[in-house]
Amino acid sequence: xxxxxxxxxxxxxxxxVLTAAAxxxxxxxxxxxxxxxxxxxxxxxxxxSGLANWTCTAGTSVSTPVHGGTAALKxxxxxxxxxxxxxxxxVKPGATYTLSAWTQGSYxxxxxxxxxxxxxSTWSPGSTEWKQxxxxxxxxxxxxxxxxxxxxxxxxxxxxxxxxxxxxxxGGGGTDPEPGIPTxxxxxxxxxxxxxxxxxSWSAVTGASSYHVYRGGTKVQTVTGTSATVTGLSxxxxxxxxxSAANAAGESPKSATVxxxxxxxxxxxxxxxxxxxxxxxxxxxxxxxxxTVQKLRDVQAQYDxxxxxxxxxxxxxxxxxxxxxxxxxxxxxxxFKADIAAKKQAGKSVIISVGGEKGNVTLNSDASATAFxxxxxxxxQEYGFNGVDIDLEHGVNSTYLTxxxxxxxxxxxxxxxxxxxxxxxxxxxxxxxxxxxxxxVKDILTVVNMQYYNSGSMLGCDGKVYSQGSVDFLTALxxxxxxxxxxxxxVGIGVPASTRGAGSGYVSPAIVNNALDCxxxxxxxGNFKPTKTYPALRGAMTWSTNWDATAGNAWSNAVGPHVxxxx
Numbered sequence: 001x002x003x004x005x006x007x008x009x010x011x012x013x014x015x016x017v018l019t020a021a022a023x024x025x026x027x028x029x030x031x032x033x034x035x036x037x038x039x040x041x042x043x044x045x046x047x048x049s050g051l052a053n054w055t056c057t058a059g060t061s062v063s064t065p066v067h068g069g070t071a072a073l074k075x076x077x078x079x080x081x082x083x084x085x086x087x088x089x090x091v092k093p094g095a096t097y098t099l100s101a102w103t104q105g106s107y108x109x110x111x112x113x114x115x116x117x118x119x120x121s122t123w124s125p126g127s128t129e130w131k132q133x134x135x136x137x138x139x140x141x142x143x144x145x146x147x148x149x150x151x152x153x154x155x156x157x158x159x160x161x162x163x164x165x166x167x168x169x170x171g172g173g174g175t176d177p178e179p180g181i182p183t184x185x186x187x188x189x190x191x192x193x194x195x196x197x198x199x200x201s202w203s204a205v206t207g208a209s210s211y212h213v214y215r216g217g218t219k220v221q222t223v224t225g226t227s228a229t230v231t232g233l234s235x236x237x238x239x240x241x242x243x244s245a246a247n248a249a250g251e252s253p254k255s256a257t258v259x260x261x262x263x264x265x266x267x268x269x270x271x272x273x274x275x276x277x278x279x280x281x282x283x284x285x286x287x288x289x290x291x292t293v294q295k296l297r298d299v300q301a302q303y304d305x306x307x308x309x310x311x312x313x314x315x316x317x318x319x320x321x322x323x324x325x326x327x328x329x330x331x332x333x334x335x336f337k338a339d340i341a342a343k344k345q346a347g348k349s350v351i352i353s354v355g356g357e358k359g360n361v362t363l364n365s366d367a368s369a370t371a372f373x374x375x376x377x378x379x380x381q382e383y384g385f386n387g388v389d390i391d392l393e394h395g396v397n398s399t400y401l402t403x404x405x406x407x408x409x410x411x412x413x414x415x416x417x418x419x420x421x422x423x424x425x426x427x428x429x430x431x432x433x434x435x436x437x438x439x440x441v442k443d444i445l446t447v448v449n450m451q452y453y454n455s456g457s458m459l460g461c462d463g464k465v466y467s468q469g470s471v472d473f474l475t476a477l478x479x480x481x482x483x484x485x486x487x488x489x490x491v492g493i494g495v496p497a498s499t500r501g502a503g504s505g506y507v508s509p510a511i512v513n514n515a516l517d518c519x520x521x522x523x524x525x526g527n528f529k530p531t532k533t534y535p536a537l538r539g540a541m542t543w544s545t546n547w548d549a550t551a552g553n554a555w556s557n558a559v560g561p562h563v564x565x566x567x
Contacts (some may be wrong), residue, residue, distance in 0.1 A: 010011050041089045041097075041176045042166045047073045047128065048209075056085040060364060063224070064433060065397065067102040067130045070209050070224050073150070074105075075160040083159070084151035091165050097168035099148060101136040104160040107153035107288030108133070112166075113357040114147050116140015130162070131264035144171060167498040172524045182245040184253045185226075193442030194487045195235040198260045199442055200243065200402035201227040205252070208245035209245040214254060216240055225398075227428075229439045229485040236264035272368065273416055275349055275385070279304040281449055281492060281555065282548065283353060286310065288327040291500070291546035295329055296339035296350070299545045301555050302560025305417065305446075306545065307353040312375060312380065313361045317369030318404065318448030319375045320354055320361060322383065340384045349417045352379055355391035363400040373407035380412060387417030387446070390437075397427070405437075405486040409444045420448045421494055421541065422540040424477060426453040430484045439485050448481060449492040449541030453505025454563035458529060466507040472526040478537075479530050482519075488534035492542040497548035497555040508560035512540055520566050 019052040040467060043053040046069045059075035066072040068249040075083035091097060093116075101110050103124050108491040111121030112132040114133045121136045122402055148166055151553070154243045192199035200213060204226050213228050216239065221228050224295055233239060235525055238261045242254040283301040284296060291374035299306055311320040315524075340350045354361055376388050388408065418441065426434035427450050439447050452474055457467045460476025467473060474493055481491045495512055517524035521534045540559050542548060548555045 006416040014197075015031050036331065038168050039170055040165045040167055041091065041171060041175055042164055043085060043089075043173075043176055045164045045166075045176065046162055047071045048280065050302045051085070054085045054087050055079050056083070056203050058083040059085050062160075064431075065104055065130075065160060067104075069162075072160050072162035074158055075150075075152060075158055077152040077154055080154065082154055083150045084149055086147050086149035088145050088147050091143060091166075092169040092171045092172035093139055093143055094141050095162035095169045095171075096138045097146075097166050098134065098136050099166055100132055101150060101164040102130045102132050102162045103150075104128070104130050104162075106156040106159045108159040108161065109151050109153070110135065110161075112146050112148045112162075113324070114143070115144075115535045116143030118434070121372050126156075149300040158484050159520075162238055170225060172559045176213070180207065181250040182206065182252045185211065185245050185255045187241045188241065188243055188258045190241060190258055192229075193260060194442075196233050197229055197231040197238065197442075197485060197487070198233065198241075198262060199227065199229050199439070200241055200258075201440075202255065205245040206553060207247055207467065208252075209247045210245075212246060212251065213245045214242040214244070217242075219514050222246075226434065227440050228414070229442065231483075231485050233262050235262055238263055248314060258296075266368060273447055274347075275417060276304050276564070277489070277536070278537075278563050279492075279539045280563050281305040281307065281447070281539070282545040282556065282562045283307045283309045283492075283498075283541075283543050285546045286322075286323075286325050286328060289566070290473075291329055291544065294455070294546055296336065296343055297547070299343070300548065301558045302345070302553075302564075303348065303545060304352065304539075305349045306384035307351050307391075307419065307421075308385070309353045309544070310356045310391070311352050311354045311361075311376075314375075316371055317362040317365065318371035320352075320372065320379065321375065322352060322379055337383055338559040341501045344374055344384065349386040350384070351387045351389050351419065351563050352376070352383070352385045353389035353391050353421075355393055360394045361392065364397050365400060366403065372404040372483075373411065376404075376408050380416075385410065386415070387419070389419040389421060391421040393423060396437060398433040398435040398440060401433075402440040405441050405444065409441075416444065417446050418444055418565065419446050421451055422448065424458045427477070427481055428449075429480070433479075435484065436483055438481075438490075442490070443471050443485065445490050447490050447492045447538040447541075448486060449494040450481065451494045451505075451542075451543075452477065452507075453494075453496050453502040455505065462528065464528075468494050469507055469511075470526055471507075471511050471514045471518060471524065472528040472563055473510070474507070475518045475525060476528040477516070478519055482530075482537075489538050490533070492538045493539050494543070497542040497544060498551040500550065501543050501547035511560045512559050516540065516562060516566060535567045538567065539566070 062074040077083045109123040187203035245252040298529035331449045422434040461479035
């Protein structure tokens, strides 16, 4: 190296030092190259937009259960299909990504393929609560896209996925945009007045994750759906309501104000005036399971509502048919129809029950809702049924069941009898699908006869645990419905007619009568005593008229006159 080069290089080094010193002197530092923040490169990762951006062999976006937001993926394997959903995401070559998702239900797998390095996967054997699956992968040196996927396992039940994330450097595809503040809801309407409540409904708002309900300018509820029941109102009083939409970005302006007036006091029997104010409901078995085989004409006269059990589903989702079982003794369908007509002539309501322990009807789309309404109405016309009973024990989608029942009501008219028989777990809170359905159709609902059997211990409305077989169990669980928005005329107590009628939960007719007195009069209670009485309570239900007959009609002979003698 010659002397001149050495001097030049020293001058460059000194110049660099002086420059750095000058920056420090004025409070500045030399900045490194800026790095973009990591982000979730998956699109529609919470399934809020249905299955957009996803390719699924089976699956749908559902509103419950969800881990975050208002939707999640539900997928059910069938046959050789493991219900796989996948998405191709843009990645940065050589970058490392964290893949995660929240899962619930049956077996759930999460993985990434086409990574250009080592493909990865992880899985959960199933959980009744949300559980997070997490793994990592590295993109190959020339890999610009990777397929991430989730699936279940062959022959297993449905699995749920929500809030999936592929977290790492942006590969050029970006991420979902942050939500903007939603617009104000439109279409707010008030319906279904009782003496103490009003039903509200409105149109969905794109991007909204919840809705705030205002009464007289004060927020009284927050819900995730597009309907609400406002309770605790005064009789014969006008109220003003507004609704706003909200998400992570904020709350929308309030909707236009809509007014509604409550009814002027005790509304009597409510929907369907042909049903007595206090009614006894019994299920009639269209099969022989060891109980007394009956024809409809033999059903005890104490029963006001007779639920023919059960309709059958078809291969068309939502569609139901009725097949008279020869085991019940009818030689032809005409005699069965004649018995229905005779019961109706005697002032009874005969309805077709849908579901049961082994029955299932799929209602998860507009098409299936319409198929249900059309086929149920056809059965009403063909057989003379007064209405329907919803006894679905294998899952309810409140959105589409509500649509189906409203379509059926529009066809059948105001005299249609609509009853429900949910299990105790289905009515533990107003957030369950069954309870949401009952509230959504409150203006056309006759009675909910919750099944107080085959359930084990449950929570009462006071937050305490009560065991089957006691007056406290019957009253504390009924209180949840009575205080949760249903009118007392829409609440009944459902119990087995004998010890053989259910696996557990049988109570003597005396305990049933004590529970009825406790709820309507405030006497006959156990340790639990409601804060007020409900004189308009509809009555009681039993499974079944056949098991009742097997025991010499002891249940209906004791409970029937008591129900009909309520205030």
